[in-house]
Amino acid sequence: MTDVKLKCPVCEKDFITNNNQKIYCCSKCRIKHERIRSQVGINASKQKQIKCDWWVYDINQDKFFIKKQ
Numbered sequence: 001m002t003d004v005k006l007k008c009p010v011c012e013k014d015f016i017t018n019n020n021q022k023i024y025c026c027s028k029c030r031i032k033h034e035r036i037r038s039q040v041g042i043n044a045s046k047q048k049q050i051k052c053d054w055w056v057y058d059i060n061q062d063k064f065f066i067k068k069q
Helices: 026-050
Strands: 003-005 014-017 054-057 062-065
Touching: 026 054
Parallel strands: none
Antiparallel strands: 003 014, 054 062
């Protein structure tokens, strides 16, 4: 295997690896990316619910409630 110089997508540091599966410079950056990705999913879910006519969102409580008819 040959060494390859990569740039970590989280911290943007250059690092050298010979592992073709490695994307992040360290486990700290990998975990940070996983947290960000899960938060993006949560936000996307909230945006879908906002578009639905059945739900009303209370920003102070950060909760959705069924709209009263």
